[in-house]
Amino acid sequence: MSFTGKNNLVPDLQVECLPIESFKPAHKNLRKNVRQQVKRLLPSVLEFGQVAPILVDENLKLIDGQMLLETLRELGASHINCCKISHLTDEQLRLLRIALNTIQTKAEWDPLELGAELIELDSMDFDLSITGLEIAELDSLMLLPGKLDQEDIPETPDDPISKPGDLWHLGEHRLFCGNALDEAAYTTVLGATTVQLIFTDPPYNLKIKNNVSGLGKVKHDDFAMGVGEMSDEEFRGFLSPALSLSADRSDKGSVFFVCMDWRQIHNLQRAAEQSGLHHINTCVWDKGNGGMGALYRSRHEFVAVFCTNPVPAINNIQLGKFGRSRTNVWQYPGANSKGSSANDALHLHATPKPVELVEDAILDVTKPKARVLDPFIGSGTTILAAERTNRIAHGIELESKFVDVAIIRWQEMTSKKAVHASTGLPFGEEVQS
Known part of the structure; x- marks a missing residue:
């Protein structure tokens, strides 16, 4: 031409x-x-x-x-x-x-090629904000593609490998077998770092054994604590230390997402207030199907949203400006819906949350590489969500069997091996004491 x-x-x-x-x-x-x-x-x-x-x-x-x-x-x-x-x-x-x-x-970007380029640059520890892309835009391009595969992992172990006091390195993530009410647990799992988000699902002070069963097909023992043995005052006294210790290790403007049943949401709100947190919203997890109930079958749980400041430090939603259109009603299939990630994990833990639910909460209010704390990490859903969203999780779990489950789930997702912080040995090669 x-x-x-x-x-x-x-x-x-x-x-x-x-x-x-x-x-x-x-x-x-x-x-x-x-x-x-x-x-x-x-x-x-x-x-x-x-x-x-x-x-x-x-x-x-x-x-x-x-x-x-x-x-x-x-x-x-x-x-x-x-x-x-x-x-x-x-x-x-x-x-x-x-x-x-x-x-x-x-001119339009090729999202797959751009996402791959961003992931490669991020692995070199470049600050991707230099690109001029907003956090929500970066996340949408870099989020691991595809639906979560159905998990095929062992049952909860009868003889756990993890022991109280063990700290595990799961890549950049940290998982400690200890008590969320103990200040030393936070020092161990966090070191000198602070966090920008807390997502946690504490016990609801409701009995688990013979009450949470996944349509009767799955049976669970009671948790170690918080299974109906506490009065309202005692339960608030249980929640407050975990919230306060988490707040002490959080940056200004950090957001707390705390899951709770309708029967105990008032105690959670009181405990958060006692811990100096600002209540900024309450989200409703619509599970799609009703569970067991008396007058009404319950198909929802609450996710109370608190903040260390009156306003979160980061807002990636911005009324959907960059593609994150979110309300305070969250619709994710629950554990009694076949095919959901919560259903896949039901045989591991009595109250699993969908990985996608936790992912979206993380994406709403954090930057890539932000640190996420879960002091009641259970079967490790927060670690999986952090892995998929390019964040770093720090988890505390009291029961050794659930620490093992969290590690196994992460290893299955990543094909990597967790390593014991003290011995340097990979998970499964620890010498039983």
Whole structure:
């Protein structure tokens, strides 16, 4: 194809470095929200500097590069690189200005290729906010694809490998066999780090044995504590230390998602208030099918949402602006629905949550690589959700058998091996004491 345009196809363009106050605004300001875009561009310019000149006419009137100019101005640059376009008429320059902006916005990303590139760069520990993509956009591109496979893992072990006091490394995640009411457990599992999110499913102070059974096909023993033996005051005294200790290790604006049955939600709210947390919402998990009940069969659980501040530090939902359209009614199939991830895990634990439910909560209010704490981690769903969302989980679990289950589930998902923090031995190669 031969060039038949009116102007030189490859004009001799020269880059000059001129004082920033030399440049004049464009004929009309055609762009909205320039300040917001400058904020997004700042990390990139700080990382790379100016790598392309702004375009101006012979009178130094801006043609293209307004956001870059404003960003460099905000960063205190005294001179910037520009390129004068002198071979076009005034009318052509006005058309060029629109064309340059329009054509850039019309090009679409290949989400699979872009996601793969982002995952590779993230593995090199680059700060992906430099790309200008919002957290919700990064998450949607980098989230592990596909539905969770049905889990095929062993039953809860009768003779657990894990023992009280064991700390396990599951890749970047940490899992401690200990008591969520013991301050030392938090020091062990977190070290000097703090967390940005707590997702946890504590005991509901309701009897498990002969009451939670998955349509009668699955039987569970009672948990070690919190199975109906406590008064309301005692149950609040059980919840408060775990919430307070978690809050002590949380950043300002960290969000707590705490699951609870309708019979105990009032005690949870009281305990959270006593722990200095702000109650910012209560979500309803709609399980789709009703469970056992008296007057009404229950098909929901509550997920109370608290925060260390009146407002969360991070909001990735923003009324669905970047694709996360969320309400406080969460619809995920429950443990009595075949095919759900909660149903897959029912034979492992009496009150499993769908991995997808926990994933979405994590994605709502954290950045990639954020640290998530679960002081009642049970069968390890929070670890699986953190693994799939590129976050780092820290879990505490009192019962050794559930520590083993959590490790096995993570190993099945990742094909990696958990390692004992003290001995360095892989899970399953520990010497039984």
